[in-house]
Amino acid sequence: MTMDELFDTSRIPDDPEHWDALAARVATRARRSRSPILWLGEHKTSWAAAALLLAASMLFAVLQQRSRPAAPTLAWADVLAPQDVMGRTIATRDQPPALGMLIFTSPRGSETP
Amino acid sequence: MLLALAAQHDERAFAVLVRRHIRSAVLLAAQLLGDRDDAEDVVQDAFTIVHERAASFDAQRPFPPWLFGIVRRLAQNVRARTARRARLMRLWGRGDAYEAERSTENALLEKFDAAVDADAARRALGTLSSMQRACFELVALRDVAPEEVAAMHGIAESTVRQHVFRARKALRGALTRGEMARRPDGRDDDHG
Numbered sequence: 529m530t531m532d533e534l535f536d537t538s539r540i541p542d543d544p545e546h547w548d549a550l551a552a553r554v555a556t557r558a559r560r561s562r563s564p565i566l567w568l569g570e571h572k573t574s575w576a577a578a579a580l581l582l583a584a585s586m587l588f589a590v591l592q593q594r595s596r597p598a599a600p601t602l603a604w605a606d607v608l609a610p611q612d613v614m615g616r617t618i619a620t621r622d623q624p625p626a627l628g629m630l631i632f633t634s635p636r637g638s639e640t641p
Numbered sequence: 642m643l644l645a646l647a648a649q650h651d652e653r654a655f656a657v658l659v660r661r662h663i664r665s666a667v668l669l670a671a672q673l674l675g676d677r678d679d680a681e682d683v684v685q686d687a688f689t690i691v692h693e694r695a696a697s698f699d700a701q702r703p704f705p706p707w708l709f710g711i712v713r714r715l716a717q718n719v720r721a722r723t724a725r726r727a728r729l730m731r732l733w734g735r736g737d738a739y740e741a742e743r744s745t746e747n748a749l750l751e752k753f754d755a756a757v758d759a760d761a762a763r764r765a766l767g768t769l770s771s772m773q774r775a776c777f778e779l780v781a782l783r784d785v786a787p788e789e790v791a792a793m794h795g796i797a798e799s800t801v802r803q804h805v806f807r808a809r810k811a812l813r814g815a816l817t818r819g820e821m822a823r824r825p826d827g828r829d830d831d832h833g
Binding site for chain 1: 655672772
């Protein structure tokens with residue numbers, strides 16, 4: 529492959545110090561920019577380390593899930609629910625109130641008949 | 642040998658390999674791109690690829706053509722990107738400013754100004770093809786071996802020598818004509 533237009537290189541410095549410095553910089557950057565996946569592929573121990581790290585992170589995630597406190601919305605519902613029995617029953621329970629409770633509960637107070 | 646060691650994560654061998662070939666790689670990239678920063682970026686990317694794929698390279702084959710092939714491909718990508726950008730700039734009406742920014746003056750002639758009629762040399766260089774100028778510059782001015790230049794540009798060594806020969810001949814002719822033109826009587830001192 530050749531390109532039709534070629535430029536002169538007179539602006540490129542040509543002393544050994546320049547090439548030494550550039551070579552050192554290029555070699556260092558080439559080493560640093562090595563892909564982590566390639567690095568994993570070349571070291572057997574790195575696979576074990578990566579697997580261990582993955583297992584630890586999964587365990588951590590599971591433990592976090594278990595120790596998580598009750599959902600904040602439930603706590604707020606408990607605080608903000610009305611004080612009377614009927615109101616609390618409707619606001620805080622998952623199930624609808626019993627029919628008997630709806631019939632026999634005093635409409636004003638929180639006490640049952 | 643060095644590449645085989647570099648493939649086995651011998652970083653010192655890789656550093657030596659880079660130092661050995663970086664000059665030719667940068668000069669090639671500069672000839673293809675016309676910009677020092679772009680050239681160094683391309684060479685950086687090329688050596689990063691070499692570092693990553695060293696293990697997959699056939700150690701029986703010569704290393705320079707592989708490296709220079711990578712440099713040429715990367716430079717071609719950069720040129721395509723630059724051309725696209727230039728087209729966009731032209732569409733936005735900023736083409737002239739962009740071209741002026743990108744253009745590099747032919748400082749090669751400065752090397753001849755002291756001894757040669759610059760206009761004659763410019764005319765002579767103008768008659769050469771781009772590849773003839775490039776080969777002449779690398780071999781005659783940068784002292785790069787013709788076989789290295791052949792590997793750099795992906796052409797035969799005999800072609801490089803032919804380009805350099807023609808460039809030298811053209812410049813020699815221009816120099817002689819320039820010298821003759823500068824003398825008031827148009828005569829050569831050696832002969833009269």
